[in-house]
Amino acid sequence: MNGSSWQSHPLTMIPGVGPARRAALHHLGIHCVADLLHYYPLRYDEDTKEHDFTAEAGTVIAVATVSGEARVRFARGKSLLSLPVVIHQTPMHALFFNQTYLRSQFSVGMTLRLHGRYDPARKTITVTRHERPSKHNALRSITPVYAVSSSISVTTLRQIMSAALRCVWEQLRDVLPGEIITHFRLPSYAEALRMIHFPDTFSDVHQARRRLIFEEFFRYQLHLQLLRDEIASERTTSLDADRFYEGSESFVRALPFQLTDGQRCAIEELSQELIGTSPMRRLLQGDVGSGKTAVAFALAAGLARAGCQTALMAPTAILAEQHYRDAVRMLHPLGVTVALKTSETSESTVSGNPSKRGECTEDLIIGTHTLASPALSYRHLRLAVIDEQHRFGVGIRRALREKGNGTSVLHLSATPIPRSLALTLYGDLAVTTLRERPKDRLPIKTQHVTTSDQTSVFRLLRIELAKGHQAYVVAPRIRPDDVDEEIKSAEKLYEEMVAELGVARVALVHGQMNDKERQHAMREFVAGRTQVLVATSMIEVGVSVLNATVMIVYGAERFGLATLHQLRGRVGRSTYPSYCILVADPAGNTAKARIEALLSSQDGFELAERDLTLRGPGELLGARQSGLPSFAIGDPLTDLRIMEVARDTAESALGDRSFWLLPSYQLLRESVLRELESKME
Known part of the structure; x- marks a missing residue:
């Protein structure tokens, strides 16, 4: 700002x-x-060049001059307005469906920009959108969408x-100090906004983005380092190491499966920090199904034996309930008491007497943001585990941490990112990485089919459902689009699945449903009462349904590589053979490369590195990478170099006290501190 x-x-x-x-x-x-x-x-x-008006039909954008009077005709309940125009010195007709009111708005000699589908045989453009110049808005050759x-x-x-x-x-x-603007040759803030919204050239777009991304990342790094400095001064009491290790090792011995080497190393590394006097601040990142929760439970078992508590905060009630069931099964036999606290469940204990309202006395308390509520108190909170931290605000995470005295914090992330990026994005955290998957997990069989060849998809779906298994069906959008009818929507797929399988076996979930409807649909699927869950990509990070063996992604070319990998990770979580079907018609080289990458690798970290190289200039303004901090314009993957420069600049400004002392930093200082304070609320 x-x-x-x-x-x-x-x-x-x-x-x-x-x-x-x-x-x-x-x-x-x-x-x-x-x-x-x-x-x-x-x-x-960008406007379609004259030489790109080929003999083939296709989508075009062109500046046209009106050359005659518009005519209207009606057929089958629809109106068609035909407007004579000249484009690149070629006479054509612009066609507008059901927009007869436009007839009086066009006049001979008027200039228009037309967006639509070109038919070379009929010399027509079926218009989906048009623009006219105005006093303040000239028609530019580059149009922001x-x-x-x-x-x-x-x-x-x-x-x-x-x-x-x-x-x-x-x-x-400008709140950026003049010396920074000059040093990096940045345009002014006002000019950057003008160029990002109304560019004359793609160079304008590049310069505007460079300025706006740098400022956004610079603020982020200042926030990060101010928080890191605050955390560095905290201290806590040491734990009884013998009792802690006795508890964590008893958990590991009782497991019905062998931990991976990565899980064992992670438990040891994190345990050493937990028993010390400096509160732990660590990110545990791992691929889908790599066993992060088991690591957290091992720490909770050790802390319980040492007389301390652990809180595990999940982003949704469904996920919190899943963690709760797993904790009861794995920890209760060891004498560890567990409670579930969400907005829907005030308390639920598995041993002993229920705690008083608002008082958390159990060893492990699992819940949603409710865990940070001022109404809850803890007897001795030593560790706060935050699952998918990007789903919670800074204020909520801080409120949970302050429930204890010198509480350690462990962030869990199922989004594998390159280590260099992790260190830059999470500079206030140490990073531990799990790369191995449990040895009993089978590779997920991944296939690509085109939209015109879906027979095998439904054949596989019927076979797996007949075995009693379950399936996810994912669409890139919620509702059908009149302009692009070929793209499958969640609502359309739901109708098709209901017609094929019956309403009792199919559920629908998307972000525009109210919480109660969404939670009910998810619980029905988790409980196995519905076999097919039709959804948008909102289920990419979520519950683990062991019985789900099929993931079908429609319009797969419209998803990022990381999102596709996360979606694939919803299946293959048991010993059953599992399948991921990518229904896609990739047109560009990048989209094709994404599909090929997913077919050739199941290693999330390898795919993250490849995603970094695949995300070219054409995607800079597209969908954000899931699981990373949210930015308005910057992309931490593609714009990593700007993030690194912003980090170094922030370190320098805080290190030599420029941020605190120089008058040129006053506006920035006031703005950053105001933002930081609001985030803590």
């Missing part, structure tokens, strides 16, 4: 934004002018963006 006076300006201060448009912007997560200006494009479309909804178009959003920039232009101040 830059400056402060304009950031909270209401959207209705922008000319042309009334209650209806404000509501549409709210639906996109845009609540004030600052949110709007930091709502960055997904990608940029934003994520929008049915209640607001890209064109309208760009008009609002332009008006907002004009309204606050004089108030856009």
Whole structure:
């Protein structure tokens, strides 16, 4: 954020934004002018060159001149508006379906930018979107494309963006010190916003992104290092090492399976830190199914024997319930008491008497963000285990840590990332990595089929369901799209599966369902009462259903490599043979390379390295890598070099006290400390 006076300006201060448009912007997560200006494009479309208007049909973007009067005809309940235009000196017709109101808005000689599908045989463009120049918005050859909804178009959003920039232009101040801007040859903040939303060239886009990403990463690194300095001063009491190791080793001996060498090394490394006087701050990252939870349970068993408590915070109630069931099965026979606390379950113990309301007396307390509630107290919280830490805010994580005196924190992550990136992103944490999978796990058989050849998919699905097994079916979007009908949606797939299998055997889950519906659908699948779960990629990191043996991903070319690997990891969690079917028609080289990478490797860390090389300039503004800290514009993988420069710059500014002492840092200092304080709340 830059400056402060304009950031909270209401959207209705922008000319042309009334209650209806404000509501549409709210639906996109845009609540004030600052949110709007930091709502960055997904990608940029470039006008189709004259030589690219080939003999083959395809999607085009072109500037057209209206050359005649629009005509309207009706057929089968639909209207068709045909507008004569000239593109690259070639006469054509622009076709608009069910938009007769546009007829009066076109005049001969008017310039338009048309987005649509070109038919060379008929010399027509079926228009999906069009733009007209205005007083403040000339037609540029590069068009930003934003994520929008049915209640607001890209064109309208760009008009609002332009008006907002004009309204606050004089108030856009740089908070980055002048010496940093000069040293790295960065454009001003105001110019960066103009170029990111209204570029004249792709060089503008590059320079704007470089500036905005650096500032975003620089702030992140300042936050990280300020937190690290605070943590470094903390101290705690040492533990009875003999009793701790007695508890953790008894857990390992009682397991019905052998731990991997990586798990044993991790337990030893983390145990040495836990029994010391400096609170542990560590990230335990491992591939899907690598056994991170077993490591956490071993530590909990040791702490229980030493008279201390462990809290395990999971991002969802479903996942917390799964951890609870596993803990009861594995730890209760050793005398470790376990409680489950979520917003739905006030308390649930497996031995002894239930604790008083608000009081946690058990050895291991498992739950959601409820564990950090001010209403809960702990007798001696020594370790906070946070599963998928990126799903929780800094404030919640800190609140849980402060439930004890000198509480150690262990973050679990199922998103394998290169070690160099982990050290840069999590500079306040030490990193432990699990690379091995349990020896009894079979490789997941991964196949690629095209959308025109799905017979084998349904054959495999029927065979596995007949065996009593379960399956996931994943789609890239929730609802069908009128513009791109070929892309499967979760709702459409659900209808198809219900028609094929019956409603009692199929469940649907996506992010726009309310929590109660979503939780019910998930519980029905986990309990085995439904056999097929149709979903979006929201299930990429979630519960472990041992009976699930099939993962079918439709539109697989639309997912990142890391997300595809995480989705594949939802199956293959037992000794049953498991399958991952990628239904995809990859057009570009990068999409093809992703599919090929997934077919050739099941090593998450190897795939993470390959993902780093595959994510080229065309994807810089695409979907973010799951499991990593969330940024508005920067991508920690693709923009790793900028992150490293931001880290070094932050270390220098804090190390020589420039951040605290120099007047040129005042605006940045006030802004960063204000943000840090708000995150702690």
